[in-house]
Amino acid sequence: MTILGLFVLAMVLNYLSRSVPGVAAPMVLSEQSISSEQYSWITSAFQLGVMFQPLVGYFLDGVGLRLGFALCAILWSLITMAHIFAQGWVPFAGLRLALGLTEGSAQTPWMAYLCGRPLPGRQRCVLGRETALQPMRWCEDGWLRSLTVGGALDPAPAAPGLPPAPWPQQAWDGGFAVDALPTEFQWLRTPYPDELFSLAARPGYLRLYGRETIGSPFRQALVARRQEDLRFTATTRLEFAPVDFQQAAGLVCYYNSTKFHYLHVSREGSERQLQLMTASPDAGGCTLQVLVESLPEGPIDLRVEVDLEQLRFAWRGDRENDWRDLPDELDASILSDEASLPGLPNFTGTFVGMACQDMSGRATPADFAFFRYEGRGDD
Template sequence: MTFIRNPVLRGFNPDPSIMRLGDDIYIATSTFEWYPGVQIHHSRDLVNWRMAARPLNRPAQLDMRGDPDSCGVWAPDLSHADGRFWLVYTDVKRFGRSTLDGAKGVTLRDFHNYLVTCDRIDGAWSDPVYLNSSGFDPALFHDDDGRSWLLNMLWDHRPDRPRFAGIVIQELDRATGALVGERRTIFQGTERGFTEGPHLYKRDGWYHLLVAEGGTGWGHAVVMARARDLMGPYELHPDGVVLSSDGRRDVPLARAGHGDLVELADGAPWMAYLCGRPLPGRERCILGRETALQPMRWCEDGWLRTMTADAAPDLRPPAPSLPPAPWPEDAWDGQFDGPTLPAPLQWLRTPYPDEIFSLTARPGRLRLYGRETVGSPFRQALVAQRQTHFRYTATTCLDFEPIDFQQAAGLICYYNSTKFHYLHVTREDGARRLQVMTACPDTGGCTLEVVVGALAEGPIELRVDIDFDQLRFAWRAEGEQSWNFLNGAFDASILSDEASLPGLPNFTGAFVGMACQDMSGRATHADFAFWRYVGREDAEPSA
């Protein structure tokens, strides 16, 4: 028997929206401030997955310059109707508080929802149609009468009101993409609160509403309600939750919630949901929120339940009876020998990548143009990939001649502007130096340490080794055989949602990559000869 190895989408891949079209199954996941926006993954057997598209890839569709950390693209919803794929998503522009932490008052946030369509999953998706800004997590429901409806959670900024004010619905005109008619609240949520992530299905004359509740931390859960009429009233699932880790931090798949359903060709229901895998003994998920899958079943009372009826996530469920469909090997060799950025890599916020990197200015090299500081929400020259293993080694070769202390370039382990470890080359007092800059929410500060005071000129290779919560940097001159490891280890666990400053959103995951800054405004460039990431699969925690 073949088993599914959860999570199926490893590393930062949250808020899954799953759908099937014939033999093809797709999952769309959130990308937040990372560009291009939305990742769409493709499978034919639920076991083997590949990246199929990143549809929001040009300025007319998405510009996240200025979006705060963990804002940008939230909770995409993917569907198919009238021969087209439909994708709705939120671009979050503000998440901060308007009051001091702990004080009561107005909480102003900006959530803009959009729709794009395409006749092919990997085609050129349309320019966006603006939908509304009433809340986040939009989803489309295409009813069997030919009408379509937009759902989203409703945000209430008023003092002494629940911020998560229920699920609203409004008709969408398929021909124009415009919303028509009145908005109505159809579900207020339960006492768990944080009612979000709605998805709607129709089965046996019932409308089934699936929502996420409890917040996206340890108490996250999938909750269900149903009604005979689209507008309700909706009655709650008698078991309370459909799927949850029930607040536990000592399980392989914690934080389970935000689910979506797909029905296979044989009628079997499967749920995609997000989860997190804590570090042993640290209660921090450095791989971010990942996507898992497991079979569900419709019971005699018409309600959905897990196969064991315990609402627990399954680390290793049996795979469905589908023909094995592995994808051809398409591994990147780490060289920058093409005109486009290799698929594992992404950058932050800007829809104008030519301003921050080039693959043609020096053929065979990734050239980064030094822009703003590490963590800038506007133009930051940082190109990186998701951390997808608890243990890995990443290496690169840097050719960089900084002018003075305002220029820096190197290898970075990055979560956001308040959480990173950055090994970089700079220049001070006429000599190149190797430094480590660390931003740590546990201390609330950013430190800078000189590790090599007089670095020889010429290319330098940089390396990072992650071993669960231990991070070690190393360097060597190009062509040397031995690595020079820095004394001591850094805390890799800070690169997680759970390590955070008060009041800030933390919804992404750890990345590792290359960065370049020039705080003088000269845009001094740095060239990277290769990028290699090698994960070690045999050392991950298991049940």
């Protein structure tokens, strides 16, 4: 607590000292015969020192935080006191340069802000709004500005000299022999989630009860997780016996009711089929394709692979080892904030998960044995 108090006190003293040059400037300029142009060089020297503060981070990493903070505090104090001996604008500028540099030990403010990471060359953000940090600088005019020239944000700023603090990851093998769904899964908000899915109806499986259409904002059986990588693979195993065309279940890449790619099992007449439904703002509507006209009964594995803006589905039957890639390469960029029909809000990013529909009202269930998501990095 004492260390924290001293740290806060040092920050307060530092910000008070920043206001002194502006208040004392008229008297100092008169006594030292410093012109307005020369005074601008003095203030610019301080900003230059602030811009090189990332170098102090490397110094702190080398000597350690405890010793590094102490040395920088001593240097900052000596440099501050040395201002009384400065004669002329050049010594003043040198002291302000050194002062801005030594402040990098503890006085680099960071700004938290929302941003989007667009697909290369497409300017579409499939990951939604994300939180980012940016090192900033307090200028002598009282404004907070970025360290870069021109005010642009640095897309890869130097990290502060702090120990890593990753968010703890929940261990999960992708199976559903669990008491509750992992925290990364989400579904449409409802006080009655047991009407949508169950982990107890068939132990070891996630059972979705067929509800409203994939475009419904109300009672929809859709359980999905955020897309966290620009390149990823997601797989699931589905057991589903639809009675007619009103039932469907499968693997979906979903943004909202107007943009999704949905690989699903349904039935037409006596044949169980593999179908693809796509809703695209670019195309201005929804399309349905029959990919496999006669699908074998029994469990089926479904897979989606996303590589930037390229999305491809695949499937395989029970006891098959090789995946059967579907012929069409789909546009993953439509699942983004920027691809939108007029008037609709967009900020969530893409989800990938499992869905089940039954427009007949019979709540025909679909059982999912596992769901696995594997990011492949964004480089």
